[in-house]
Amino acid sequence: MTLTATRPDPQAAANAQAASGSSFAAGMRVLPKAEREAMYAVYGFCRIVDDIADEQVLPIAEQRVALDAWRGHVRALYADGDTGPAAMLAEPVARYGLEEADFQAVIDGMQMDLEGLRGPSMATLDLYCDRVASAVGRLSVKIFGMEDAPGRELAHHLGRALQLTNILRDVDEDADMGRLYLPDELLAEAGVASRDPAAAVADPHLEGACRTLADVAEAHYASAREVLAARPPGRLAAPRLMAAAYGGVLKGLLRRGWAPPRRRVRVNKAALLWLLAREGLFG
Structure with missing residues (x-):
């Protein structure tokens, strides 16, 4: 297989613009230009x-097509x-061996979204997190220049930690789309009877399931921090x-709890700026 790098196209600017409005952007700004543009291309693919x-x-049927x-x-x-349209990925693939x-796997994860998840098993949820988050992590750590073993371990744990945080943050938005990512085992253990998304997120027992899943997410953050340390x-x-950003969101969710009405918990930008300054990462 021979992959040749392509000249930048308008999609690159669109990828950067889309990423600029996301919490993803803060982490990518600290990268050198080549790595940053590669990550924007991966982000653009995921966004599409x-x-x-x-x-x-x-x-x-049209979405499947x-x-x-x-x-x-x-x-x-x-x-x-x-x-x-995958031409935007050619240069990152050639340069970093993606x-x-x-x-x-990312596309397979999006297929799982399309077909609908309503109280999946823990094993199915873990597969979903691997596809939509840890697979992105495996692409990312190659761009970051990490060796295979620590890179894959970091992708495994940090990807799952970030995705579980997203799930815990977005229970209401997901329910509005007819999705319920909280696992069946935890919902049953907490006493949530329905797997209808709207009914489940309105159940007063939801708190227990969410807190148990937050413990799982925190364990993945801890393992990711060990790799980074x-x-x-x-x-x-x-x-x-x-x-740091998403770990802060998880802590905010635990302080807020999951009793309705649930206010949105966001990335603490001040804390991120402090971290950037502490590490000398401005400029």
Whole structure:
């Protein structure tokens, strides 16, 4: 397989613009230009396939076709074929050795979203987190220049920690889309009877399930911090910032609890600025 780098296209600017409005942006600003642009390309890919899965105006059959089309674009990227919109990934793939399986895993995760998750088993939820978050982590740690073993371990734990935090933060928004990511075992243990998303998030017993899942997320943060504390080779500032940002969100959720009405918990920008200053990462 021969992958040739392509000249920048307008999609690169769109990727950067989309990322600029997200909490992802703070972590990426600390990277050198080449790594930052590669991460924006990965973000752009994730954003596109996520939007396909979340597009609730289109019939599901059309959404499936659109995701399948992206599977083909990614396959073509690795087979020197007509990559179409996946051309934006060609340079990062060539420069950093990004693996096709991880891009395909992300699409498979979006397929799980499209087909609908309502109180999945713990094993299914873990598979979902691996596909939509840890797979992105596996792509990212290659861009960060990490060695394989610590990089994959960090991707495993930090990806799951971040995704579980998102799930715990977005229970109401997900319910509005007909999705319930909280696992069946924890809902049953807490006494939440219904797996209808709207009914489940209105159940007063939801708190117990969420707090138990928060413990799982915190264990993954702790494992990720152990990897980072060992200072393996690579650009660690970005994952450290992401861990700090989303770890702060999880702490805010635990302080707030999950009793309605649930106010939105956001990234503490002041804390991120302090971390940037402490690490000398401005400029």
